[in-house]
Amino acid sequence: MQLMYTAIVKQESDWWIGWIEEVPGVNCQEKTFEDLKETLAITLREALEFNRQDAIDAAGVGYREEKIAL
Numbered sequence: 001m002q003l004m005y006t007a008i009v010k011q012e013s014d015w016w017i018g019w020i021e022e023v024p025g026v027n028c029q030e031k032t033f034e035d036l037k038e039t040l041a042i043t044l045r046e047a048l049e050f051n052r053q054d055a056i057d058a059a060g061v062g063y064r065e066e067k068i069a070l
Contacts, residue, residue: 007040020044
């Protein structure tokens with residue numbers, strides 16, 4: 001299953017700037033639109049993995065993982 005996220009993007013002067021709507025703190029800027037999309041995807045993957053590991057570390061021992069569908 002592939003999850004979908006929304007990128008908010010705009011061009012300002014010579015730069016493309018973008019944010020991932022659903023994940024605060026995931027934002028990037030690049031010289032081209034294609035580079036921006038690639039960098040946003042990389043940054044989003046890294047943020048999700050960091051958040052996942054942070055949650056596991058905070059739970060400590062004896063936790064379980066539950067899937068939640070929206």
